[in-house]
Amino acid sequence: MHRVFFGFEVRAPWEDEVLQGRKIEERYRHVTLAFLGNLSREKIEELLKQIPKPEMPLGPCAILDHTLLLPESHPRVMALHMEFLDERVLKFQKVLMQSLHRLDLGSDQAVWLPHVSLCRKPFSYELWQAHFVRLPCYLGSFHLYESVGELCYKPLWSYDVPPPFEEIEHRADIAYCVHGKDLQELYVHASMALAFQDPHFLTAWPCRPVLFSLEELVMALNEQIAKIDHLRGCPFKAVSFHGEVEACRQNLLKWDMIVDV
CATH class of the missing domain: 3.55.10.10 (Archease domain)
Incomplete structure (x- = not known):
């Protein structure tokens, strides 16, 4: 079984030298669109034949505009919120979720919160907040990621999206x-x-x-x-x-x- 989710890789001029905690390496940083849970290889192969693809000629741009602690009730992750410059990703995420629900897959989250996680506990949120600067970013390739542990996320399947x-x-x-x-x-x-x-x-x-x-x-x-x-x-x-x-x-x-x- 594979613990998988759909997401875009995120490219940004990361400035997180002051981060204290279990950092997610830059190459693994992503925005999750849909979490699928544990699936077999056979189920994954069938799924990939039916999902919509992000028909985007260029990777959408966004601004990482404020800090987040997630989940709010018992924070374990420090993250940055993503404010997209247009609605392409928001629309695609809705289409993707609708497709997954027809296949009885995907979580039932009512409101999608676009964000990129940077590190996990233990961390110093106050230190990070004091040094926070808004950052530009754009989305790279669309992946079906597998969470393989130790904050590593391996693409099992990819759909290329060219950079802007x-x-x-x-x-x-x-x-x-x-x-x-x-x-x-x-x-x-x-x-x-x-x-x-x-x-x-x-x-x-x-x-x-x-x-x-x-x-x-x-x-x-x-x-x-x-x-x-x-x-x-x-x-x-x-x-x-x-x-x-x-x-x-x-x-x-x-x-x-x-x-x-």
Whole structure:
């Protein structure tokens, strides 16, 4: 029998050096969508033929916006709440649960609380809370995980979800290949990429201007940089007026963002 659950891997610029407790390694950090309990290999193989897949061209972004102690009655886990930037994951989780219920699987939780667990008892919540900073994140591949003990979670099955941005090599500066369905989504994903370098960039968030050109997109990003620099200082000088927006797979756009530092 395998103790299994469905979830997305979570990618973030983790800042948890002050965490005291039994840490979950970064490679195992995830957001659980549905817990299934103990299933046989045969049951798992049959299940995977029938569940819906997350038809997402890019991994959804979210903000890890506040701390959680779970469960509330007898806390054993320190976690971060996830606030998604759109409703794709919320809708998919509902569809997944409906599919599992038709198969007489899945828990009966009434309200889904999206979160990523960081460590288990013993821990110092006060110390962690004092150092907490909101973090950007995005979801990676969708997995059927097996809990194998010692805070290890092994994917038994995976469905690939491409990242919204990827760091690329560039001499002396920071650079990202950013993807999106339109200029507005390119702007959001570019902002999240910058926040991966400096999470304090989220203090200028949310800001979603209506954009009609790459030049306007770059100007909007540089306005954010100027705001952050005025408030607390910023490691970026400016986003370069560089490159072009290009069409790529699945009707997506891509842009190579160069950041002067």
